[in-house]
Amino acid sequence: MVTLTPKQRPGGRTARTRAAVLDAATALLAEVPPGDLTVGQIAARAGVNETTIYRKWRTKEALLTDVLMTLSGERLVAPDTGSLRGDLVAVVGAVAEFLRTPGGYALAYLGATAEDETAGALRDGFWADRFERARVVFDRAVERGEIPDARLGALAYEALIGTLHFRILARRRPLDADIAERLVDLVLDGVLPADRG
Amino acid sequence: MVTLTPKQRPGGRTARTRAAVLDAATALLAEVPPGDLTVGQIAARAGVNETTIYRKWRTKEALLTDVLMTLSGERLVAPDTGSLRGDLVAVVGAVAEFLRTPGGYALAYLGATAEDETAGALRDGFWADRFERARVVFDRAVERGEIPDARLGALAYEALIGTLHFRILARRRPLDADIAERLVDLVLDGVLPADRG
DNA sequence: TCTTAATGCAAGTGATACTTGCATTTATAC
DNA sequence: GTATAAATGCAAGTATCACTTGCATTAAGA
Numbered sequence: 001m002v003t004l005t006p007k008q009r010p011g012g013r014t015a016r017t018r019a020a021v022l023d024a025a026t027a028l029l030a031e032v033p034p035g036d037l038t039v040g041q042i043a044a045r046a047g048v049n050e051t052t053i054y055r056k057w058r059t060k061e062a063l064l065t066d067v068l069m070t071l072s073g074e075r076l077v078a079p080d081t082g083s084l085r086g087d088l089v090a091v092v093g094a095v096a097e098f099l100r101t102p103g104g105y106a107l108a109y110l111g112a113t114a115e116d117e118t119a120g121a122l123r124d125g126f127w128a129d130r131f132e133r134a135r136v137v138f139d140r141a142v143e144r145g146e147i148p149d150a151r152l153g154a155l156a157y158e159a160l161i162g163t164l165h166f167r168i169l170a171r172r173r174p175l176d177a178d179i180a181e182r183l184v185d186l187v188l189d190g191v192l193p194a195d196r197g
Numbered sequence: 198m199v200t201l202t203p204k205q206r207p208g209g210r211t212a213r214t215r216a217a218v219l220d221a222a223t224a225l226l227a228e229v230p231p232g233d234l235t236v237g238q239i240a241a242r243a244g245v246n247e248t249t250i251y252r253k254w255r256t257k258e259a260l261l262t263d264v265l266m267t268l269s270g271e272r273l274v275a276p277d278t279g280s281l282r283g284d285l286v287a288v289v290g291a292v293a294e295f296l297r298t299p300g301g302y303a304l305a306y307l308g309a310t311a312e313d314e315t316a317g318a319l320r321d322g323f324w325a326d327r328f329e330r331a332r333v334v335f336d337r338a339v340e341r342g343e344i345p346d347a348r349l350g351a352l353a354y355e356a357l358i359g360t361l362h363f364r365i366l367a368r369r370r371p372l373d374a375d376i377a378e379r380l381v382d383l384v385l386d387g388v389l390p391a392d393r394g
Numbered sequence: 395t396c397t398t399a400a401t402g403c404a405a406g407t408g409a410t411a412c413t414t415g416c417a418t419t420t421a422t423a424c
Numbered sequence: 425g426t427a428t429a430a431a432t433g434c435a436a437g438t439a440t441c442a443c444t445t446g447c448a449t450t451a452a453g454a
Contacts, residue, residue, distance in 0.1 A: 012452055014400065035312060038441065049402050054443060056400095084388075112309055112366045115232060120369070127368050152388050155360075155379060162363030163356045169309045170362050171324050171355075172317070182352060190387030191281075191349050209421055211431065235410065246433050251412060253431095 020046040021053055025067045030102040034109045039063070061116040068107045069122055072098070078133055084141035085188055091137065092160050093180035099168050100175055108169050131157060156187050217243040218250055222264045227299040231306045234261070258313040265304045266319055269295065275330055281338035282385055288334065289357050290377035296365050297372055305366050328354060353384050 024046035028037055039060050043050040057063040081087050098104040111123055131154055138153030160183050167173055176182075221243035225234055236257050240247040254260040278284050295301040308320055328351055335350030357380050364370055373379075 008399075010452095013450085014452085017401075033312060035310065039443085040441075050442095051403080051444085052401055058443090060442065108367065109310070113232065113306070115230060123367075123369065147388060148390060152383060155383055156388050158363065158368075159356050159360045159380065159383060162361075162367070163352075163359040165363045165367050166355065166359030169366070170305065170320075170359075172320065183356065186349060186352055186356060186387075187383065188387050188389050190383075190385050190391075191344060191353050192385050193345060194387075194391035205430080207421095209431095210419085211421085214432075236412085237410075247411095248413085248434080249432055255412090257411070 017046075017048055017052060018056065021048055021056070021063070022067055022070065024048075025063065026071060026103065029067070029106040034064075034106040035113075037064070059116065061110075061114050061119050064106075064110055065114065065116070065119045065122050068103075068110060069126065071103050072107050072126075078137050080140060084137065084144070084146045085184055087137045087140065088160065088184045088188070089180050091134065092164070092183055095161055096164055096175045096180050099164055105168060108165050112165075112169060130161070159187055160184065214243075214245055214249060215253065218245055218253070218260070219264055219267065221245075222260060223268060223300065226261075226264070226268075226303045231261075231303040232310075236260070256313065258307075258311050258316050261303075261307055262311060262313070262316045262319050265300075265307055266323065268300050269304050269323075275334050277337060281334065281341070281343045282381055284334045284337065285357065285381045285385070286377050288331065289361070289380055292358055293361055293372045293377050296361055302365060305362050309362075309366060327358070356384055357381065 021042060025037075025042045028041055028045055032041065039053055040050055042063070043053055046053075053063065057066060078087060078091050081090055099108060110119075111126075114120070114123070134157040135150065135153055138147070138150040138156075141147050142150050163183055164175060164179070167175055167179075218239060222234075222239045225238055225242055229238065236250055237247055239260070240250055243250075250260065254263060275284060275288050278287055296305060307316075308323075311317070311320070331354040332347065332350055335344070335347040335353075338344050339347050360380055361372060361376070364372055364376075
């Protein structure tokens with residue numbers, strides 16, 4: 001009879017190494033421009049051999065993707081504030097706050113530059129999740145009778161978040177403190193004057 | 198008496214070399230992902246020695262910036278169509294069309310990733326020019342009496358263009374044929390229902 | 395305690411940006 | 425036309441970095 005011997009050893013040292021590397025990478029992303037980050041730096045900071053990193057994650061992109069998906073995991077809160085405007089300001093404000101941090105900037109940067117297949121799949125999943133959560137906000141607004149239907153929700157959310165990313169990434173200008181309110185007002189009310197009753 | 202001997206020779210060969218390099222780089226940007234482009238490739242395509250490229254442009258970033266600023270020079274047309282909506286659809290549509298081309302994608306990509314000082318200055322000037330031209334559109338709308346003032350113009354334009362860049366760069370999804378109309382409608386009318394009239 | 399997965403270590407490969415010294419070509423002043 | 429020196433070619437080299445490999449060492453886990 002053959003005893004099934006486990007082929008993996010995920011406990012103890014392995015877990016510690018993994019955590020040390022992820023922590024080191026996270027810390028470095030706050031200090032070094034994401035484009036300048038090297039695997040050697042991360043290994044040194046983590047007190048781990050470079051080879052080990054390459055054995056656990058096959059590429060640098062895979063490692064950074066791993067870091068950033070964890071980092072951005074649960075930042076999007078969509079509390080029911082009682083109005084579409086309040087909900088959107090909360091969500092957009094939270095994203096803006098995150099994008100102001102080095103980690104948030106790194107996420108936007110790497111999300112836009114990663115060409116890796118794995119990174120591509122993760123990116124798709126990431127945004128699908130975000131848009132799904134945003135949909136809830138617009139569905140609630142329909143239930144409240146604020147808007148007739150949620151058809152514009154996806155594009156509106158894309159415009160809100162897209163403007164933040166554009167400001168940070170393409171224009172390299174800071175996100176003002178009131179950016180969330182101003183954007184939400186713009187997207188909800190539009191530029192043209194109107195009587196709302 | 199000392200005869201002033203010119204220290205530069207901008208004519209003839211120099212001009213040909215420069216043109217050949219810029220042409221080669223432009224052509225390659227349509228074939229190779231911008232992140233994978235190498236100076237060696239450009240030199241080979243241009244029939245010019247790699248060293249020459251490094252002597253004319255100090256870095257790869259400087260060369261690509263040069264290429265792209267030329268490439269995107271006069272694509273933004275802002276014809277007076279008679280209405281704010283028409284003007285914006287024209288402008289946003291033109292930008293969307295450009296972003297659908299490999300060169301347009303490369304511009305967005307490199308504009309977002311270039312960390313070089315020179316590239317930074319060029320980026321600032323580029324966007325300043327774009328927003329300046331956009332301001333004209335909103336000023337015209339004020340003159341027509343379509344909107345009371347142009348204060349929202351900059352943010353509205355940023356949302357329009359930002360959404361396009363975000364779609365292409367961060368989400369890596371195509372720009373639909375009707376994206377310009379839908380975005381302009383969103384930004385002009387807003388999501389909330391209203392009586393206009 | 396023993397097996398072997400996980401890690402360390404040292405050396406190496408390959409690609410690429412960028413440099414340098416010297417020979418060659420060719421604008422351009424005269 | 426001719427001479428000067430700017431622009432280019434050529435060959436070699438430096439530096440950095442992602443990523444690999446073979447072998448020795450450490451420590452999970454049965």
